[in-house]
Amino acid sequence: xxxxxxxxxxxxxxxxxxxxxxxxxxxxxxxxxxxxxxxxxxxxxxxxxxxxxxxxxxxxxxxxxxxxxxxxxxxxxxxxxxxxxxxxxxxxxxxxxxxxxxxxxxxxxxxxxxxxxxxxxxxxxxxxxxxxxxxxxxxxxxxxxxxxxxxxxxxxxxx
Amino acid sequence: xxxxxxxxxxxxxxxxxxxxxxxxxxxxxxxxxxxxxxxxxxxxxxxxxxxxxxxxxxxxxxxxxxxxxxxxxxxxxxxxxxxxxxxxxxxxxxxxxxxxxxxxxxxxxxxxxxxxxxxxxxxxxxxxxxxxxxxxxxxxxxxxxxxxx
Numbered sequence: 173x174x175x176x177x178x179x180x181x182x183x184x185x186x187x188x189x190x191x192x193x194x195x196x197x198x199x200x201x202x203x204x205x206x207x208x209x210x211x212x213x214x215x216x217x218x219x220x221x222x223x224x225x226x227x228x229x230x231x232x233x234x235x236x237x238x239x240x241x242x243x244x245x246x247x248x249x250x251x252x253x254x255x256x257x258x259x260x261x262x263x264x265x266x267x268x269x270x271x272x273x274x275x276x277x278x279x280x281x282x283x284x285x286x287x288x289x290x291x292x293x294x295x296x297x298x299x300x301x302x303x304x305x306x307x308x309x310x311x312x313x314x315x316x317x318x319x320x321x322x323x324x325x326x327x328x329x330x331x
Numbered sequence: 332x333x334x335x336x337x338x339x340x341x342x343x344x345x346x347x348x349x350x351x352x353x354x355x356x357x358x359x360x361x362x363x364x365x366x367x368x369x370x371x372x373x374x375x376x377x378x379x380x381x382x383x384x385x386x387x388x389x390x391x392x393x394x395x396x397x398x399x400x401x402x403x404x405x406x407x408x409x410x411x412x413x414x415x416x417x418x419x420x421x422x423x424x425x426x427x428x429x430x431x432x433x434x435x436x437x438x439x440x441x442x443x444x445x446x447x448x449x450x451x452x453x454x455x456x457x458x459x460x461x462x463x464x465x466x467x468x469x470x471x472x473x474x475x476x477x478x479x480x
Contacts, residue, residue: 181356188354196349206353213359261347270343289344321336 176220183229184213187292191237194291197259198241198283208244212237230293231300238301259283273323281316288313 188209196205216223216233223232242257258279264271274282280302287293287301295313299306402408413430 181360184354184356184359189350189352192353193348202349202351210355210359217360262349263347266347267343270347285340289340290348317336317340320340324336324339 174220176223177217179229180213180216180220180233183233187230190290190292191234194234194286194293195237195241196262197286197290198238198257199244200260200262202262204244205241208237208241211240215240227300228294228297231297234287234291234293234297234301257283259286269324270320273320276323277316277319281312281319284309284312285316285320 192202192205192209195208196202199205199208212233215236219236223229238257259282261267261271261274274285277285284298284302287298293301295306295309299309302309403411410426410430
């Protein structure tokens with residue numbers, strides 16, 4: 173087994189559950205997310221020679237997974253990957269306040285929040301997955317934090 | 332303030348996380364094929380080629396055998412060509428009689444008094460164009476049917 177295949181297998185072993193949970197916010201169910209993750213890692217293995225190593229492997233595989241998920245939803249091809257996803261909590265009734273606060277975010281910010289808190293992605297991984305700089309991700313997350321804090325605080329005060 | 336919201340979000344998202352691990356790496360990576368199957372396929376192909384090649388080549392050899400043969404002598408060629416133009420001949424007649432007897436379209440030559448078996452025997456013995464025709468059918472008929480009264 174070559175080094176890239178070994179790295180992909182290690183990534184699968186370490187990050188499968190966070191990847192599935194983050195992707196489930198895009199696909200709408202854990203089962204479909206699982207199928208997409210399996211397909212994504214299979215594609216990653218098959219196309220591993222195309223991985224240049226200039227970005228974190230997790231980001232490269234995530235982009236494949238997101239593409240697989242959006243392909244299964246027949247997304248419009250004109251949109252960039254991260255802009256065509258409209259992620260949401262699987263069970264919003266379990267935390268309605270958080271679900272409502274998240275819905276106020278733009279889809280792109282919501283996806284970045286899910287990558288951060290469901291997918292355990294580092295700033296560098298999110299930046300590579302979204303093809304932007306780490307600074308942009310830091311700024312985006314800071315704004316998302318501000319919006320979420322405002323929404324959650326308002327809800328808490330109203331209670 | 333950011334750290335506080337970060338901590339709060341971590342806690343709230345952690346409460347929503349599904350920790351069930353249904354991963355299966357062997358489902359991702361199909362099992363490696365052993366070398367046995369390709370070897371069996373290669374051996375079967377080689378055997379097929381070995382058996383089929385002579386069968387495919389044989390008809391060509393047969394065709395070449397006939398096309399490369401020496402042409403027939405001129406008398407034979409003429410005689411065989413003449414057969415195509417004869418109609419209404421008697422199969423019991425000698426080849427020479429058939430060749431020398433002309434019959435019109437729709438006519439049938441009478442075979443005379445010779446018996447068919449004797450006539451056939453005479454025809455067989457006289458088919459060699461280099462020899463003289465038999466003197467008469469009676470001799471051949473008597474030799475061919477010596478047992479008959």
